[in-house]
Amino acid sequence: MGTALHRPTGELAVPERVARLEELLGDPTEPANPVGYTRLLEADRRAELCHEAEGLLDEFGMSAEYVPTALGGRLDSVDTLVRVMRPVFRRDVSTGMGYGFMSFMGASDVWMAGTERQRARVAELLLAGGKVSIAQHETAHSNDLVRSEIRATPAGGGFLLGGTKPMINNLARAGAVALFCRGHEQGSRSHSVMLIDPAELPGEFTVRPYPPAVGMRGCQWAGLELGAGNWVSRDRLLGPEGSGLTTALRSFQISRTLAAALAVGAVDASLRIAVRCQYEDGSRPSGREALDPQRTAGALSGAFVDLLLFDALAMVATRAVHLLPGQTSLYSAAVKYLLPRVLGTTMYDLSIVLGSQLYVREGTLGAFQKHLRDLQVITLGHAGSVACQATLLPQLRGLARHSWFNDQEAPPELFRPGDELGPFRYQELDIASGHDSLAAVLVAVASALPGNTPLLRVFATLVRELTEELRDLRDRLLALPVPAHGTPVGPGAFALSERYSLVLAAAAVVGVWWWHQQDDRDPFLASPAWAVLALRKIARALGARVPELPAECQTRVHHEVLARFGDRRSFDLYNTPVAG
Amino acid sequence: MAGGTLPELPPVIPEARLIRHRDDDWSPVVADLATQGTVLIHARLPHWRPPEPEGPELRRLLGRDWSKYLDIAHEQLRDRFAATRLLLKYAAGKSLGAGDPADVELSYGPTGRPYLRGCDQVDVSLSHTDDLLLVGLTTRGLIGVDAERADRQLYAKGMGRHVCTQDEMRLLAEEVGRGRDANQALLRLWTLKEAYSKAIAQGMAFRFTEFGFGPDDRPVQVNRPDGTPGTGQEWGFRTFGLDEYVVSAAVYDAGFGRLRHTDFDNMLDEEAVAAIAEELARQRS
Incomplete structure (x- = not known):
């Protein structure tokens, strides 16, 4: 299949x-x-x-x-x-x-x-x-977006569907819905998926529009209330009975990666709006004092670096679906976990460039606050974070014990956007992995780095620092008390899952730089300036002491922001022509 | 409920709860967070000063903040650093059901804004001035809190024009015209600005003349410099007096509806964890 x-x-x-x-x-x-x-x-x-x-x-x-x-x-x-x-x-x-x-x-x-x-x-x-919709099962610490009480009870050789789910996107106009339903079993086989056409449901049901909220107001959210008589035959099952969680955990690997990678588009556009606001005439109302140019240049470069470092992990997660399908559960969860932590704050960091323009609700400037509101919804809030942590935490001790500092590093094509990808087969996605070849890149590069310029010496210091963080992470994970089911819980363990996600982002940055500095396909990505700034940000986020940087670093990155803005090229790793 | 469970907007900010010491009754704090989605806590420095400033217990509780603590040369500042971190860790630990507050890791964004590492069910904010320690926690999205001494003279020193929008300057002039205390009005605006810019993690980087607030006799929202509305119902604000201090808080609702659970012990989906553990066992065998 x-x-x-x-x-x-x-x-x-x-x-x-x-x-x-x-x-x-x-x-x-x-x-x-x-x-x-x-x-x-x-x-x-x-x-x-x-x-x-x-x-x-x-x-x-x-x-x-x-x-x-x-x-x-x-x-x-x-x-x-x-x-x-x-x-x-x-x-x-x-x-x-x-x-x-x-x-x-x-x-x-x-x-x-x-x-x-x-x-x-x-x-x-x-x-x-036509449209297809999806109504996923409820995960821990749910909010309205992920809440679900939909059930499928075996009856008459098929299933009787019942219960409610408050928010389903496109429900009213979908010709098919993948409906995740709780069944009668507990544990890993607790859910099944039904593929239904809402128009063909035989019993009572109500589609109740959900009031437009703060973000993604244009989407057609509606709740589903399934009343009596909604019997469906077994051929509506999507995958075997009881396979819903496995389907979801595999499906998340694609959806988390894509959601995170696509969010980059909105931040890319927001950075473009901020640059325009700062440098183009006509955007600033008359009488407004000029902002401190050094501070705004720093905010713009900082946002660009955030975008690049996040996109490095997003691109790696995307390509890993093809190249390392056994390990994608880790990278998809890490990148989605970091989405609000990295890009969420980037948007507010850009607000200092916009100043009072942050509150404009019309025209080009108005798109900024809309992106800010909409991005929140992609993250799914805390429910989104905790679901990613539930993927990472059961795997971390195994990685600490067997993988880190032992596994082979990921292949170069993981880090080069132009390289050919092999075919992808859904069956190859494992819901868990005992291996992590992305973190291995950090370890491998740490021992191979040249230190022949001041900038490369700073880079090497940061890579070593972050490798030490991986070592510390390993020691702390192995020292955590292990409960009966084998997965440590508690604030300490949750904090370590965040640290691990940041280390993976660092490994993605190092990999992207390493495999670009070997040739001249992209001179900007080949230069260490962006990668040094990115690693420094990650090290700071981890609470590490960070080295001072040569001024050329910031200048190089700021020039690139202005060049890409002027040439109408995207700010992501793909560096694509854009219409504006 | 399929019709949606959107909580009230703008978000409500309850009165601050006084927590005298670690072993005080924390149940009102837990209750506020559960019912309102937000809680404010205030305490006094002498009650939270660590008894053994170099002792192993403080080192354990501060965790990764220990070296930062030791780096602070000035004793009073060091004490205050420890006291605020302890209050924040206890507040987070009690609110989220952590057995030991030392397990809560505080981390800091680029502007120094604290957050709970790996636990984004609660956003936190911290302020202190003189002896007052103030902590805000919210499950709704973002929070910022600020406190100033009520007798701090801002208006007389001409601070208004450095921090106020045109519209706020007009408001202050009206206050003076009515024979009211313009300094109190300015303190209110100042603490609101601080609270809001802390909530969006900008601290002082976001210039205070770029956004403003209206008078306190109507619902408070962020205004553009000309006094027209800047934010909508998603932001809630509150200012109040607390002994000899003026306190403001800002809370942003991210629009996810009410969070039913915040505790650590039900944070992982058991069924998903079981599925992953079974797969790992299968791979090993």
Whole structure:
């Protein structure tokens, strides 16, 4: 079971597709653009998605991007999906989620666990422009977004569905819903997934619109209340009975990685708005005092470095789905865990550049506060963090004992965005791993670093410092008291899971730099300036003492911010042309 | 409930609770956090000063903050550092059901803003002035707190024009015109600004003249410099007097509805952990 993703023939290559989408969506800062920031914000005020934007995405055939090539679509890799969806997230997170990402998440479970018939049906639905929705099971410390009391009770050879879930995106317009239901068993087989068409439910049910909240107001959230008589036959099962948690834990590896990687688009756009606010005439109201240029330059470079360091881990997690599917549970959880910690604070750090413009609700500047609100929803708040920690914590002691300082380091193609990826098969995603070849990169590079310039010497100091952090993490994990079920809990253990996520981010930065400084495909990524600043930020976040930096570091990175802004190139690792 | 469980907006900020010492009754603190999503705690420095400033118990409780503590040369500052960290750790530990407050790790963002490492169910903020220690905790999103002495003279020193927007300057002038105490009005604005900028982790980096607040006889929100609204219902603010101090708090609701659980002991999904443990056992065998 499960559909493999592989590169098709005869399709437009990815950069051409991204360029076509950028052209279709146009310059978002242009007030007359029917899908520009002005119109997207108007739609947000009405708590609707922008109809014109959805129309253009239909025209582009975005739904085909969610369907594997083997089933007639254009989905050939998770990396491709990130690159094709980022232009949408750059403009509007709500459109990105509401038009498509939720559909992909639902469909992805079908590609992974569905029968041939279920896969064909969902592929047909998406290729015809339909929507798929997903209603995941409730996880610990839930909030409204993740709460669920949906149950499936075996009855009459099938299942009787009942219970409620308060928030499901696109429920009212989905032709298929992957509905996670609690069954009668406990433990790892407690849940099953049903693939249902809400229109075909035989019993009483209510779709209750959820009031628009602070963020992602345009998305069509609704609650599902299942009353009596909702019996479904066994062929509605998505995967075997009792396999729901395994499906979810595999599915999270794709969805966490994608959610984190796509959020980069919104922060990229926000950085662009901040640079524009600082340097372009007309954005600043008359009479406003000029801000301290050194401080604003620092804020802009700092945000760029945050974006790069986060994208390093996001890109590694994305490529690991293909290259290291046995270890993706770790990297997807780490990057999603760090999303609010890193990019959440980046947005507020940029607020000092915007000053009072932070509160503008219209036009290009207004998009900033919308991105700020919408990004919160992607994180899922505390429920999102704790679910990632529940993936990491059971694995950490095993890694501490057997993997760290022993495992081979990850291959170079994990760190180079242009390198070819092999095919991806859902079945290869393991829900847990005894290995961590990303952390091994940190250890390997620490012993191989040249120290022939002042900047490289600082870099080497930081890499050694962070390697020591991994050693300390190992010792502390092994010293934790172990309860009967083998997974340490408590504030100390949760803190260590955060430290581990930061170490992984450092390893991703080191890997990206190391495998770029060996050739000249990207001179900026090959220079140590960005990587030194990124590692210094991570070391500081870990509470370590950090070395002073040569001034050239900041200057180099700031020049790159201005160059990319001027040349209309994205601030992420892909350095892609953007329309504005 | 499928219709949604959105809590009240703007977020409510309850009165501050006095905690005299570590073994005081913490149940009102736990209750405020559970019912309101936010709690403010105040204490006095002498009651929280560590009894043995170099002792092993303090070292254990401060954990990773120990070396930072030792680096502080001035004794009074060192005492205050220890007292505020102990109060914050106890508050977090009691609120979240940690058996030992030493297990709570405090970490700091680039501007020095504290947070609980690995435990983002609660956001925290800290302020102190003279003998007053003030801590805020919220499960709703973000929190910032600030305290100043009520007799601190800001207005007479002309601080207004450095920290106030045009609209706030007009407000202060009106206060003077009505024969009211402009310094009290300015202290209110100052502490609100501090609380808000601490909540968004900017400290003093976000210039105080770039945002402002309206008069205290109507719902408080962040205003743009011209007095037009800047933020919406997602932010709640409160200012009140506390003995000889003025205290303000700012709370942001991230819009996730009410958090049902905050305790450490039910933080991991047992079923997910079981599935992962079974897979690891399968791989080993």
